[in-house]
Amino acid sequence: MTDLPQDHGDIQTLLAIMARLRDPQGGCPWDVQQDFATIAPYTIEEAYEVADAIDRQDLPALKDELGDLLLQVVFHAQMAREQGAFVFADVVAAISDKMIRRHPHVFADAQVADADAQTVAWEEHKRGEREAAGERDESALAGIARGLPEWQRAVKLQKRAAAVGFEWPDITPVLAKLHEEIEEVRTEFAAVQADAADAAARDRLEEEVGDLLFVAANVARHGKIDVGAALRRANLKFERRFRMMETLAGADGVRLADLPLDAEDRYWARAKAAGKP
Secondary structure, rough: OOOOOOOOHHHHHHHHHHHHHOOOOOOHHHHHHHHHHHHHHHHHHHHHHHHEEEOOOOOOHHHHEEEEEEEEHHHHHHHHHHHHHOOOHHHHHHHHHHHHHHHHHHHHHOOOOOOOHHHHHHHHHHHHHHHHHOOOOOOOOOOOOOOOOHHHHHHHHHHHHHOOOOOOOOHHHHHHHHHHHHHHHHHHHHHHHHHHOHHHHHHHHHHHHHHHHHHHHHHHHHOOOOHHHHHHHHHHHHHHHHHHHHHHHHHHOOOOOOOOOOHHHHHHHHHHHOOOO
């Protein structure tokens, strides 16, 4: 095999590294065994790692995580190259063409009034591309990927419906709907608790919890809040407070697992208070 390029800041070096790793004769056995399906979960995971570094405002970590995410793109491109489907340069060309095509207000003579108008134009471009590709689904919801995290897909569905006027005028009816869904969950929970073996009741509970989460996503959308960012923030807050609970209990010479709930709640209150400025 030839030596690797010496400029580690050149994308060609990374492409050569991946080609070497995938070489059946002298590559890495793990890398050689992978395919698109087995690598896809890592691609999703790395995207979340990027988001986490951004949430933590950790730019050195962001640099590393972006590299990990780029490696996923290179990995998929190398596997496609081996099958004769496409190469990395085709990936770059495709996204470059798409960005130019979908931004005629930047690269051509089109005009847009603001970011909202650009969003509408973007969706129109996507619809036109689907039609040109022969897709026959004419629904306003066409083209929303089913592989998205469900919370993200919920928001996309709601945005598409809103684009054709299916939208509450303000947050008031959305919050009313949220309360309505909470009551329906309460009702179905009672049914499940009355008969834990009732499969139909559990199915209804699942459906109502889904409705509740869907409306909660709509609340976030109306407030222009990213659902994923909000949930990550809540997760981080819970983790921080729970770890503080463990620390406080340890300082008192006890374990949380050995305490009744009311004692654990007191540690929670102390951890919550300790976290306030």
